[in-house]
Amino acid sequence: MSLNAKDHLILNGLYIESCQALLAAYGLSVDVQEHGARATGRSGVCYISVLSASCEGISVSSMLKIDQYLVVSLHPLAPADISQPDLEDWCLELNNQLVGRVKNKLLNFGRALVVGLPVLLTGTDVTSVAAPNSEVQRYSVEAASGQIVFTLATLVSPGVELHEFEPASDRQAALVEGALALF
Amino acid sequence: MKKTTVLVVDDSCAVRQLISMLLVRAGFAMAQAADGVQGLAIIDSQRDIDMVICDINMPNMNGLEMLEKVKAKPENKSLPILMLTTEGDVALVKRAKQAGAVGWIVKPFNPAQLVQTVGHLTGESPKAP
Numbered sequence: 001m002s003l004n005a006k007d008h009l010i011l012n013g014l015y016i017e018s019c020q021a022l023l024a025a026y027g028l029s030v031d032v033q034e035h036g037a038r039a040t041g042r043s044g045v046c047y048i049s050v051l052s053a054s055c056e057g058i059s060v061s062s063m064l065k066i067d068q069y070l071v072v073s074l075h076p077l078a079p080a081d082i083s084q085p086d087l088e089d090w091c092l093e094l095n096n097q098l099v100g101r102v103k104n105k106l107l108n109f110g111r112a113l114v115v116g117l118p119v120l121l122t123g124t125d126v127t128s129v130a131a132p133n134s135e136v137q138r139y140s141v142e143a144a145s146g147q148i149v150f151t152l153a154t155l156v157s158p159g160v161e162l163h164e165f166e167p168a169s170d171r172q173a174a175l176v177e178g179a180l181a182l183f
Numbered sequence: 184m185k186k187t188t189v190l191v192v193d194d195s196c197a198v199r200q201l202i203s204m205l206l207v208r209a210g211f212a213m214a215q216a217a218d219g220v221q222g223l224a225i226i227d228s229q230r231d232i233d234m235v236i237c238d239i240n241m242p243n244m245n246g247l248e249m250l251e252k253v254k255a256k257p258e259n260k261s262l263p264i265l266m267l268t269t270e271g272d273v274a275l276v277k278r279a280k281q282a283g284a285v286g287w288i289v290k291p292f293n294p295a296q297l298v299q300t301v302g303h304l305t306g307e308s309p310k311a312p
Contacts, residue, residue, distance in 0.1 A: 107272055112274070
């Protein structure tokens with residue numbers, strides 16, 4: 001058990017909530033489950049996007065491994081209008097929106113992640129690899145059109161503790177997804 | 184009659200395509216850029232841009248930097264720039280407001296709301312879908 005077990009649990013909780021919200025936003029209302037150690041995944045074409053973010057004392061890396069047909073079904077355009085580069089691009093954007101949600105949730109803990117730019121891996125039987133020393137958790141969703149595996153790797157420095165602000169705090173909460181503010 | 188032209192600046196091709204499809208259907212003309220550098224170049228060279236929709240996290244130049252560079256030029260003071268991003272950090276929202284952005288939407292966006300907002304900000308009545 002890590003010295004920062006509670007913080008890793010918090011980060012994973014925020015990540016799972018964000019995964020579910022992301023999928024729901026694109027029409028897939030499912031429970032995100034822990035990806036069992038014996039789960040082997042599928043062998044078709046898939047895409048992996050990797051996106052890292054960090055702030056003082058905390059580093060996270062999110063990896064999405066998505067079967068090709070599931071990327072198609074999550075894409076906002078009609079399948080006939082989607083090209084191969086569009087699928088790659090959408091895999092990156094999904095991870096961007098996922099980590100964006102995690103960032104917004106972490107703001108309520110007083111932590112402002114700086115988010116990098118997502119990178120893409122593609123091929124068959126691609127296995128995601130996390131950095132050494134990271135706490136790694138995998139989650140997955142099985143849908144009719146394929147599987148998505150979310151991998152969260154977290155590094156939390158000793159001495160860092162996450163505490164959520166009280167709802168009554170005078171600190172302004174982050175804007176939530178879909179929010180519109182006109183100035 | 185010249186159509187109202189909206190520039191969408193986003194490194195995601197899918198997001199650019201989706202926004203373009205929605206706004207073209209609503210009667211707008213579109214221009215696209217994949218990062219702040221391209222966006223700035225289009226605004227500088229193509230004087231008929233009537234509104235900008237801009238992401239934040241992009242390679243080469245992010246959306247806030249682009250916003251600040253665009254608004255530093257007096258001729259762009261009245262150009263409406265709407266930020267469309269996954270970011271919900273109020274500190275960034277305040278920075279954008281101070282720099283002259285007209286609004287902020289957190290992704291994923293509601294398509295009908297986006298079209299309505301673009302219509303409101305450009306003074307144009309969007310065509311019904």
